[in-house]
Amino acid sequence: MAVVAAELHDAVEVRLADDDQRYTSGRRALVELLAVAHRPLTVAEVLERADGLTQSSVYRNLSLLEHAGVVHRVVTEDEFARFELAEDLTGHHHHHLVCSSCGTVDDFTLDASLEEALDDALASAASTVGFEVRQHRLDLVGTCRRCRR
């Protein structure tokens, strides 16, 4: 009853193996959940959507998956950490729309050519101060459609 492509799980399994970790059913359930949500989820949201998952194991496994490069942690001004699949697993580079009214974080993408220009400009600006860029994070903070009216 896989909702997600088998290749995703294969790739996850490889990354976990590289980190000497097993791909247990709880971890698989987390990956499934994050794959079908099209936005980063909080631990509370994960627990609502899954049963059989326990809070401490969710925290532990999300950290472990993060360490293995499977999952990425998203932080915003609010008090909850959010988690999404790593971009290089989904092949889907994206940014976030952070609603300062309800806290929800949604994904969105930027035009590829602008993205490229941005990347180049960032890398060169950073190198002048001796900083080596591994990743950029571009979030838009504002008001989402549902909170607009």
Next chain:
Amino acid sequence: MAVVAAELHDAVEVRLADDDQRYTSGRRALVELLAVAHRPLTVAEVLERADGLTQSSVYRNLSLLEHAGVVHRVVTEDEFARFELAEDLTGHHHHHLVCSSCGTVDDFTLDASLEEALDDALASAASTVGFEVRQHRLDLVGTCRRCRR
């Protein structure tokens, strides 16, 4: 013995007054500290640099200053919130270099023309999904000069 321009304090006082708040000496000390640090500071860093400031008042006043639009809260992957003066007070739009090794957050600026192109592209991309952008946040995550070697 003002280390910072008097106009800054005047502007802060106005914003606080608009929010029915007084500009007390503790709050003034916070503004002074944030003005001379050229990067966002954690509460621990604030307490190291100032004496006469107490932890709970620092937290309380930073929140209050944030509410009045004087101070901006910066969150990163690590466990500490950081604070800086609001950009429209300093007149200095900037971004952050977040070192994933030591956690330090430094300021840096982007070429004005790129910044403008980015702003336009972001606003139009966001509007297609009904999101109203108030602010963008662009952080570079990587390794700072000191952690490089």
Next chain:
DNA sequence: ATTTATGCAAATCGTTTGCAAACCT
């Protein structure tokens, strides 16, 4: 059989808050 993962409950730690004393105006 030995190692690793899980679930529960307790601990951790940055941050928030209640309350009484100090400070303005």
Next chain:
DNA sequence: AGGTTTGCAAACGATTTGCATAAAT
């Protein structure tokens, strides 16, 4: 005096961790 701010210590809450049991190899 009347209202606000401060300092201290206690409370809070998201996350982490210790430990005993269950699962995997």
